[in-house]
């Protein structure tokens with residue numbers, strides 16, 4: 001742990017009013033305030049106080065409610081389409097529909113991720129900490145909504161679900177997982 005000498009001027013005024021609970025020789029590399037070891041956050045430029053990290057996260061991720069709304073609505077509609085597609089793909093031959101779904105679903109999820117990335121860029125280079133989560137959840141809801149009639153029959157009549165329904169459900173979830181994974185990749 002390297003401590004900055006007391007004489008060096010702070011290069012950044014960290015927001016908040018961090019106060020170490022006991023005397024400490026460790027100092028925030030940004031604001032120079034004494035830092036408890038337990039509160040220190042390690043960054044490539046040295047140890048910093050917790051407020052610095054919060055401030056950086058807040059300025060890096062600039063997506064607001066409207067951005068999430070646009071992304072969420074888009075993913076919901078695309079989820080509906082993927083749900084319909086999954087029900088169409090899985091028709092006569094279960095073996096083939098399984099393989100088509102296993103190949104198609106991640107591709108669709110990846111395609112949606114690429115689209116979301118472009119939309120975020122078009123809205124003014126917006127970065128959202130929770131974009132991946134909002135996207136995946138709304139895509140799943142849209143996709144599963146298509147299967148609600150069949151699912152309710154399964155639940156109400158205690159029928160075993162058809163193989164094609166299971167494949168379609170798996171396909172929607174697979175697409176959502178691929179979408180979340182790709183968006184998390186982009187955000188790094």
Ligand SMILES: [Zn+2]
Nearest residue numbers: 014028031049
């Ligand atoms: Zn600080």
